Amino acid sequence: MVALVKTVAYLGLEARGVEVQCSVAPGLPKFNIVGLADKAVGESKERVRAALASMGLALPPKRITINLSPADLPKEGSHYDLPIALALLAAMGVTDAEQLGDWIAVGELALDARIVPSPGVLLAAIHASKAEVGLICPRAQGSEARWASEVPVCAAPDLASLLNHLKGTQHLPDPKPGAVESEPGGADLKQVKGQETAKRALEIAAAGGHNLLMIGPPGAGKSLLASCLPGILPPLSPAEALEVSMVQSVAGTLEEGRISSTRPFRAPHHSASMAALTGGGLRVKPGEVSLAHLGVLFLDELPEFQRAVLDSLRQPLETGKVDVARANAHVTFPADVQLVAAMNPCRCGHLGDPALACSRAPRCAADYQGKVSGPMLDRIDLHVEVDPVSAADLALPPPAEGSDQVAARVMAARQRQTARTETTGARTNAGLDGDALEEFAGPDEAGRALLMQAATAMRLSARSYTRMLRVARTIADLAGAEKVGRIHIAEALSYRRQPPRA
Known part of the structure; x- marks a missing residue:
């Protein structure tokens, strides 16, 4: 018999669907996991074996094969424990295989069959929402999963409770979204x-x-x-x-x-x-x-x-x-x-102070600040x-x-x-670019004349010129001005990089 359970693989902030296929066939007793699995996934069979043993269940003396499909997608992490265990239990006839088709499962198994947290549950919940299926996850992460959407979330403390919930003999409470907290803002x-x-x-x-x-x-x-x-x-x-x-x-x-x-x-x-x-x-x-x-x-x-x-x-x-x-x-x-x-x-830290500065000034400052590349400073x-x-x-x-x-x-x-x-698509002025930059951060005539004069004198790069306009737009916003003026350009120019002073 072959049983199927859905789960996900994490690639950055993207969750891709993975199908856990379990086959229990006649042959010499063996437990194999295939499908480009890393070491953590390969060790899953030992955790699953111990978890089932703690529940009084033994693996059948047959050839057990777990395939993680698609087979060419790398599988990493311990969250495959739970879907592998559910697929194996469905293949053994312990739980309903068809019922599991409406769920995506993620979670790590402890040796005593507890379902413990694993990273990435929020991404799995968002993927489940798009696929319009429910999510099975550890109880400790139920409130995290609930933030994604209103899809069914089954947050189970252990494997036995999950099986009883799926059979209808036990009801697991629906998790609530986690609290939204405002952390202290630091120093004043x-x-x-x-x-x-x-x-x-x-x-x-x-x-x-x-x-x-x-x-x-x-x-x-x-x-x-x-x-x-x-x-x-x-x-x-x-x-x-x-x-x-x-x-x-x-x-x-x-x-x-x-x-x-x-x-x-x-x-x-x-x-x-x-x-x-x-x-x-x-x-x-x-x-x-x-x-x-x-x-x-x-x-x-x-x-x-x-x-x-x-x-x-x-x-x-x-x-x-x-x-x-x-x-x-x-x-x-x-x-x-x-x-x-x-x-x-500079390295000694007291450039400009005759009493404390080292004898190598200003060479000391040039060498020390030169450790940071010009393109980096330009940003x-x-x-x-x-x-x-x-x-x-x-x-x-x-x-x-x-x-x-x-x-x-x-x-x-x-x-x-x-x-x-x-209209701009930018969250802040720091993201203004292209036509939006010229439309909203373009200065008046006096401001443009000052900017062009400074760009020539200070030899501003194209990036520096653009960033100067963005800063001037922010200064105008703080002043409540609709148009960027000469005074805003002048203040923005005062914050540009200057060569090390002696």
Whole structure:
């Protein structure tokens, strides 16, 4: 007898249908799994054997063959345990094979027949919704699966309860969607004393989704400013929250179906490898740039990252996605991130201070900043110098304006951008391009004259010219202006990269 059970294979953020076929035929007792399965799937037969034994069921003394179709699609992960077990039970006549045709099953089996969580359930639920079938998943991930749609979700704690539910002798409760939580926004701008220019640049970056680079000596407050950014960013929309949760589901970091409305903030250490930052590994997983999708990727000590690792971010920053190509897989992860970076002006960190700077200045600064490639710096819209804070500044009372007031202005600017989304297709001003850029960010005559003069004097590249217009559009949005003017262009130009100072 041959029994069929549906499941999925994960390729990036795409779930592809897989059919688990089980054949129990006469012959020497053997348990084979075929269909381009990796080691985790190959070990599934031992987990299934132990789980059935814990329920008092023994495998028949026959030749058991499990085929994962299509056979040329790589199968990775432990979520094949449950569909393999169900297909085997259906072939043995323990459960109804026809009834299983209306379900997609995912989940890992423990040796005592418990159904334990496995990554990617949210993607499986979305695939089940499109296929108009139900989803069988671990009970701990039922609330995660419920976010996808209103298709039937059977969240079972163990294999015995699932079989009883399918037979109608036991009823498993319908899971509820996980809670939508708003995580703490981090530090408050009231903690930052002085640094008015840097705070203004941070507000512009938050309002338009622009990339930001802060350059300053140690202890000037660069990391503190970056930690204030989540508190002034607008919350995720429901569609965006689901998009972010899909990445977290594949990475296995979505706990108990709790979806956050707070934008991701990832801060990897400068020793991170290329695979950790952009994704990859033996089993291709999303990297930090994808885990920060629709949020912030903060790179502290920017020149300390390996140059090849930094340059691997050039494509994601330009296209909003990262393509991971391996011999056995080619997957695409979303990577629409806002890059915020911080660095010292030189290795000693005190360029410009005669009392503390090393004797190699300004050569020290040129060598140190030269570790970051020009094309990488060209993709950063805002470059701001963060000067050291004096003792007199530290003695001042906290600023009257905190993150709440700045967040209100950022939200108002984002709402103006949202009103243009239908015609531009860009979430923020940082994504404006082509005709939409000229239509909505084209300056008036005075502004265009200043921009052309600056483009010649500063030798702006085509990318820099485009990014300058985007920043000017955001500054105009913060001011509530319909047209980009000369004053907006002038402020945007002040944030362009300058050569290392002596």
